[in-house]
Amino acid sequence: xxxxxxxxxxxxxxxxxxxxxVAVLVSLLCFLVVRRLxxxxxxxxxxxxxxxxxxxxxxxxxxxxxxxxxxxxxxQLGSWLADALQLDFGRSLVTSRPVLxxxxxxxxxxxxxxxASLALAxxxxxxxxxxxxxxxxxxxxxxxxxxxxGVRAVPPxxxxxxxxxxxxxxxxxxxxxxxxxxxxxxxxxxxxGVSLSxxxxxxxxxxxxxxxxxxxxxxxxTKGLAERWVLLRHVVRNAAVVLVPYLGVQAVILIEGVxxxxxxxxxxxxxxxxxxAVFWRDVPVLQATALALALLIVTINTLVDLAVLWxxxxxxxxxxxx
Amino acid sequence: MRRTVRLAISAAVTAGxxxxxxxxxxxxxxxxxxxxxxAGPFEVHxxxxxxxxxxFTRLQVSETLVTSDIKGxxxxxxxxxxxxxxxxxxxxxxxxxxxxxxxxTALTSETVVAALEKAAAQEASPxxxxxxxxxxxxxxxxxxxxxxxxxxxxxxxxxxxxxILAPAAYDGEGRVTEVIGTGPYEVATxxxxxxxxxxRFDGWRGEQPAIxxxxxxxxxxxxxxxxxxxxxxxxxxxxxxxxxxxxVDSTEGVGMESSLQPRTILLKVNAGHPVLSDxxxxxxxxxxxxxxxxxxxxxxxxxxxxTQLLPPSLAAWQADVEPLGHDQDAARALLEEAGxxxxxxxxxxxxxxxxRLNLLTYPDRTxxxxxxxxIQAALAEIGVDIEVEVANSSEIPAGxxxxxxxxxxxxxxxxLVSDPLVDIAAVFAAEGSDWGVMNWRDPAVxxxxxxxxxxxxxxxxRSHRESIVRTAQEQLPLIPVAWYRMNAAVNxxxxxxxxxxxxxSWRISDLSWAS
Numbered sequence: 001x002x003x004x005x006x007x008x009x010x011x012x013x014x015x016x017x018x019x020x021x022v023a024v025l026v027s028l029l030c031f032l033v034v035r036r037l038x039x040x041x042x043x044x045x046x047x048x049x050x051x052x053x054x055x056x057x058x059x060x061x062x063x064x065x066x067x068x069x070x071x072x073x074x075x076q077l078g079s080w081l082a083d084a085l086q087l088d089f090g091r092s093l094v095t096s097r098p099v100l101x102x103x104x105x106x107x108x109x110x111x112x113x114x115x116a117s118l119a120l121a122x123x124x125x126x127x128x129x130x131x132x133x134x135x136x137x138x139x140x141x142x143x144x145x146x147x148x149x150g151v152r153a154v155p156p157x158x159x160x161x162x163x164x165x166x167x168x169x170x171x172x173x174x175x176x177x178x179x180x181x182x183x184x185x186x187x188x189x190x191x192x193g194v195s196l197s198x199x200x201x202x203x204x205x206x207x208x209x210x211x212x213x214x215x216x217x218x219x220x221x222t223k224g225l226a227e228r229w230v231l232l233r234h235v236v237r238n239a240a241v242v243l244v245p246y247l248g249v250q251a252v253i254l255i256e257g258v259x260x261x262x263x264x265x266x267x268x269x270x271x272x273x274x275x276x277a278v279f280w281r282d283v284p285v286l287q288a289t290a291l292a293l294a295l296l297i298v299t300i301n302t303l304v305d306l307a308v309l310w311x312x313x314x315x316x317x318x319x320x321x322x
Numbered sequence: 323m324r325r326t327v328r329l330a331i332s333a334a335v336t337a338g339x340x341x342x343x344x345x346x347x348x349x350x351x352x353x354x355x356x357x358x359x360x361a362g363p364f365e366v367h368x369x370x371x372x373x374x375x376x377x378f379t380r381l382q383v384s385e386t387l388v389t390s391d392i393k394g395x396x397x398x399x400x401x402x403x404x405x406x407x408x409x410x411x412x413x414x415x416x417x418x419x420x421x422x423x424x425x426x427t428a429l430t431s432e433t434v435v436a437a438l439e440k441a442a443a444q445e446a447s448p449x450x451x452x453x454x455x456x457x458x459x460x461x462x463x464x465x466x467x468x469x470x471x472x473x474x475x476x477x478x479x480x481x482x483x484x485x486i487l488a489p490a491a492y493d494g495e496g497r498v499t500e501v502i503g504t505g506p507y508e509v510a511t512x513x514x515x516x517x518x519x520x521x522r523f524d525g526w527r528g529e530q531p532a533i534x535x536x537x538x539x540x541x542x543x544x545x546x547x548x549x550x551x552x553x554x555x556x557x558x559x560x561x562x563x564x565x566x567x568x569x570v571d572s573t574e575g576v577g578m579e580s581s582l583q584p585r586t587i588l589l590k591v592n593a594g595h596p597v598l599s600d601x602x603x604x605x606x607x608x609x610x611x612x613x614x615x616x617x618x619x620x621x622x623x624x625x626x627x628x629t630q631l632l633p634p635s636l637a638a639w640q641a642d643v644e645p646l647g648h649d650q651d652a653a654r655a656l657l658e659e660a661g662x663x664x665x666x667x668x669x670x671x672x673x674x675x676x677x678r679l680n681l682l683t684y685p686d687r688t689x690x691x692x693x694x695x696x697i698q699a700a701l702a703e704i705g706v707d708i709e710v711e712v713a714n715s716s717e718i719p720a721g722x723x724x725x726x727x728x729x730x731x732x733x734x735x736x737x738l739v740s741d742p743l744v745d746i747a748a749v750f751a752a753e754g755s756d757w758g759v760m761n762w763r764d765p766a767v768x769x770x771x772x773x774x775x776x777x778x779x780x781x782x783x784r785s786h787r788e789s790i791v792r793t794a795q796e797q798l799p800l801i802p803v804a805w806y807r808m809n810a811a812v813n814x815x816x817x818x819x820x821x822x823x824x825x826x827s828w829r830i831s832d833l834s835w836a837s
Binding site for chain 1 (some may be wrong): 361367369370372373374444447450461488497513514515517518539540541542543545546549550551552554555572684686713714715716717718720722723736738745755756757812
């Protein structure tokens with residue numbers, strides 16, 4: 001118990017330090033990368049604001065003056081960092097709206113979609129994986145292998161369109177696109193969830209097979225424990241030690257923005273915001289978005305560490321010097 | 323063993339049912355039956371009229387002083403009439419009497435002056451180019467004093483950036499926080515960047531429109547928009563691609579509406595470039611283009627092949643000139659005359675250096691990159707080596723500014739304000755123009771434009787216009803490629819839909835539900 005508590009403290013301390021370091025590094029990198037991109041930022045920002053029909057040299061010059069884009073780079077970075085330390089992320093260069101509002105809006109969209117997709121992927125992939133693992137090499141296992149290969153082979157864009165054609169255009173059950181209403185998340189989440197479920201099924205299957213052949217599971221069988229309890233208490237828990245870190249990685253991929261799926265379903269998420277911010281050289285939005293992503297990744301990794309710590313009571317090397 | 327299988331199956335089934343029941347039955351009930359659902363590719367990132375104001379004039383939330391009718395002619399809006407001094411340096415706009423903003427306050431000449439001053443201060447607004455000396459409010463009218471004559475001021479005031487918003491629409495720093503206009507529809511909810519809902523404004527000074535509520539949704543992918551149109555999830559869907567149009571055509575209950583826009587896809591040419599300064603080279607490039615085949619292949623409509631710079635929708639600007647044609651032999655002959663002969667590899671060269679040009683375009687309009695590669699292929703056939711670069715649209719004004727631009731494929735709108743003269747004068751400006759000529763000037767064209775801007779009488783104006791069109795056709799400082807058609811899928815439930823070629827307004831107040 002004691003070692004677990006120290007384990008917890010160590011994980012949290014290490015991850016917080018990591019979070020801070022990542023935050024500074026990411027905002028610095030974003031700034032430098034945008035400075036290195038080709039093209040004149042004033043023109044890009046003007047194009048983002050007014051659309052290309054209205055962008056000309058005068059509009060670009062006005063933007064440059066207004067935003068002080070001809071100040072030296074270190075001054076621009078310095079003022080951003082100083083403001084960021086006071087939690088003032090400024091306003092978007094393009095839309096002039098507060099960056100926090102803007103990024104917050106897209107972040108919520110992304111989190112909703114990522115959570116829904118991950119839940120669907122776990123349910124689908126987990127079910128397929130457990131079924132397949134019951135008899136390795138059996139019919140179900142082979143069907144599952146087919147499923148894994150199938151969903152991995154179909155690109156999300158195509159899968160999304162297929163789902164829209166079936167569920168929206170043909171059956172009329174769900175709205176094809178949209179953002180906001182409860183029903184509009186189903187198709188994008190299903191698209192991502194189904195794509196993801198393939199690998200989850202594969203990893204689950206292998207983990208369950210491996211755990212199923214272990215001595216402790218055989219012992220559980222021998223002592224006469226009912227099949228369901230063997231599965232839930234021994235197999236699932238032990239397989240989860242392998243699965244949870246894997247899911248953490250998948251969650252990160254989902255949150256980083258699945259731009260294609262977001263644009264197909266007109267879902268407002270961070271991927272969309274990120275792409276626009278890069279196109280438009282909207283540095284404050286880009287920095288804040290990247291910062292949010294970096295901190296989220298640290299958070300997810302922390303949660304994964306904590307979950308594994310809880311799932312796997314064996315003291316780990318780091319925390320068990322005694 | 324069997325029990326576990328059952329467990330897993332029931333888990334999967336539960337998951338599926340949960341998923342479906344969470345959403346079940348709500349697709350059709352997304353919007354109440356009396357809502358007109360519009361979908362289009364346009365994102366709305368700002369409430370400022372200069373930035374994304376077109377969406378609010380199209381939705382008839384905000385209004386400008388002057389507007390354009392379906393034929394593109396000036397029409398009264400918030401101004402009922404306008405007149406100018408004989409030398410066109412002072413204009414007076416009489417305001418409509420009983421207009422109220424959506425917040426209940428009355429439209430006054432002071433609020434109009436304040437809104438116009440804000441627009442004039444924005445460089446991107448066409449109003450910023452007008453030499454305004456002073457704007458002042460009179461009783462029931464607004465007077466614009468100019469530093470020099472400006473005939474097309476009423477046309478500039480049709481531009482969406484000059485829409486009049488209520489004083490309460492701005493915050494302390496002059497930023498627009500709410501769109502409070504005077505139109506027949508008021509904003510109900512806005513969720514930037516993708517969703518706007520409006521409802522009928524009870525205080526509207528005109529006849530109450532038949533459509534009660536309107537929802538607008540931004541949908542980026544054309545495939546998604548086409549599916550919305552055919553599955554009855556939107557009543558009006560703008561911007562369909564050829565595949566989507568075919569889908570709509572084969573679906574009952576939905577029809578396609580379209581109109582030719584005053585927009586031309588053209589090659590902007592740096593006429594100061596050592597190779598391109600020779601008019602024969604420009605003519606040869608033009609002759610090498612099989613415009614009909616390109617229009618057929620990329621735009622799926624042969625008739626969109628341009629025969630001259632200004633599209634037929636600008637009726638006053640049509641002149642009796644020989645249409646641009648396709649003739650590879652003539653192109654080769656012209657290039658040979660200019661000193662370009664085929665090298666051993668078939669590519670043209672002069673004094674050992676190859677004829678190689680850079681062609682810049684941007685992906686905002688999906689057909690541009692495709693047309694750029696078609697042009698690349700067509701020019702390769704006569705031995706001209708083109709390197710296509712797809713970049714951000716702003717690279718074009720940037721390339722103009724630093725002089726590095728060679729060729730650019732652009733889609734130029736010739737009636738951003740309702741009088742094409744404003745745009746045409748800018749396109750042919752002697753000092754060059756970001757979205758027009760580069761390092762090219764012609765005395766005949768300058769005289770004609772000055773004459774037109776000074777208000778030449780009818781017959782003289784006609785000859786001026788003809789002179790511009792003819793010179794442009796011969797000299798090709800801009801090489802026209804194709805015209806542009808704007809389309810929309812419209813559900814049969816909607817009656818009275820007309821496509822406005824200038825896209826000033828979607829004329830929702832003229833629509834009704836088919837009984």
